[in-house]
Amino acid sequence: MSHEHPSPNGILGHIQRWVFTTNHKDIGTLYLIFGFSMFFIAGFMSLMIRAQLVQPGMQLLDPATYNVVITMHGLTMIFGALMPILAGFANWQIPLAIGAPDMAFPRLNNWSFWLLPFAFTIAMSTLFVEGGGPNAGWTLYAPLSTNYGPPSMDYLIVSIHMLGISSILAAINIIATLLNCRTPGMSLMKMPIFAWSWMVTAFLLIAVMPVLAGTVTMMLTDRHFGTSFFNVAGGGDPLLFQHLFWFFGHPEVYILILPAFGIISEIVPTFSRKPLFGRTSMIYAIICIAVLSFVVWAHHMFTAGMLLSTMIFFMYTTMLVSVPTGIKVFNWVATMYKGALTFETPMLFAIGFISMFTLGGLTGLMLAIAPADFQYQDTYFVVGHFHYALVAGTLLSMFAGIYYWVPKWTGYYYSERLGKLHFWLSLISVNITFMPMHFLGLAGMPRRIPDYGLQFADFNAWCTLGAFMFGFAQLIFAYNMIQTMRGKGQKASGQVWEAAQGLEWSVESPAPYHTFTTPPQIKSET
């Protein structure tokens, strides 16, 4: 992306520029390109899964390979695609939004990014080592991953350690930037909502990624150093793994969604031409969601044999989380109410996110009811639920953010026609893919199976059709973005969007390599 960077000489110069950069815009670009590359790789894996499940019988993959593919699909999508893309948004936008010249620790920023490609090279290499790739699901439950895991599990463990270090360092950088580098006059409550969402997300990352690191360390010591944290024969407990993992795992899903909330909270006011409704309550809702995320983890374990009192506690706290989330949804809708709405591509994706994520949240409420969850657990109902939340939720918000900010990053508008085509194809195909999964789950189709009974055939065929449609839609997106980066679109002004508010819109498009070398003054509410 062109933004008046210093011109390097030759291939070596270009490589050195990107490898050793500490500029937040360059690192944001690197995160985004890496994240979307991993998105396409994990997306290809998802198409392999859907091709396997298009009809009853074994089509493409043997069961062992299928287990590896679903494991790597989940890990790559969460840690390789969604989190880096969100970090890319953070790197690009946070300094611009708060009037800072760069992140607080630019070299730490470089280190945070470059850990990712190496970590994923190690993770992907596990597919080719003797014994096969990791096959315990993205949740890596013990004792399947400890006693019975292949040798590649150890490489996956170090890969997860590196990913964790990357996320923790990025989180430290973001918090330090937001607390210390805001332009004069910008108090915490005047900070943009996207910045707030990332502040809270960064604290969540620092709180829970080390717990994952501790858990996988215990896995490694169980596998090689004679400990028995999760081994009953040695006095341990496999259920301990589940508690530890989900203590990380549930805040993790809020790490994936809170920045998405922040993106939507920036886009909806712009295209409604109204300030965000209930701005203060939105900030407190983000904080509430983050705090509550620590006390809901065992709703992933309702069928594990917990005490009734424990299940009741987690059922109530899980249902409670829907309250601040509902506040946010109502506030977005209230922002749009009686606004001068226009439906450019970012707004379409934002509205798509609000409706689709609400559906995902409703099925989440169904899963929160412990006795009902006894039927839903480990069925395709859960698969449908979390794919609505992550694909129709986080991913749609990412597309919204890309279309919203790409004119600022590149200096050129994308093709609105292709953008709208991408939106409608994605929205329709996401529903074709994941809505039938709820009914498959209710009908009794279990998760993580390479083959299934005849009674599930029709809906699975629909799911596969939708998945391939969705994959095709992303090719349209990729083409649109490549053309935009090559400068084939209409030139964008600094303001880009008529009603956009925020410091990032006060600089020209594309944003200069160095911005806000002199801090801007904030005089009024932003």
Next chain:
Amino acid sequence: MKTASSTPSGHIPFFVTLALVAVAVGGIGSLHGQTGGMWLFGAGLISLVCLCLCWAHQSRALFASHPRLAYAGLALFLLALVMFLFSGILERGYDVATRNFGVNGKIDDHINLPVADQSTLAASHPVSIQTVLHLGKVPITLVKAPQILNVRPGQNFDLSFSVKNRHTVPIKFRVLVSVVPATSATAIKARQMRYPMSTVLGHTTRTITLPLHLTQEIPKHTPSLIIGLALFQIP
């Protein structure tokens, strides 16, 4: 406020990444007995330490002029470290919770419990205790299963079963005790170590006895309990 450095170079961070990768890959390679794994691990570790010292030295002057940034970074790093140690605390906490609250039907060890006097025993309702024994993959044969017992709250009782080892090598195993319903798990106490380890020599039969105690905590509407005994072989 300006950042600690306007255009710092990313050379050191990138090479720190490479060193960390060498440590990770070399470490796992040496665990798997791969040639050169230990050398790669050692070289990576030395490089990592040297590069980090270099980085810290370069940053010293910058942080001296921006102490707030330095303290913020340090505090957040310490928070991450505390949360890493917290996972160890969670592990311990889970262990305590399972023993004290009967989580997952697990029982507590409580050595030298007093036996209730005869008048208290006579007044309480008897509880029928059945046992389900699961040998799993332990290569032994069950000779005599545990019997159904009628026990009064406050009474000690023993669960015994006999197994035969038909192989020549001794077989070592551990017995995991659990209670159904799990709500009654706190009413059963072990009178010796929670997971007793037993050895059966080759071509011998051995009687395994588990000394237990039924406390007064057993709910009055619980006329029977099922104690599950699961055996796990220890290599």
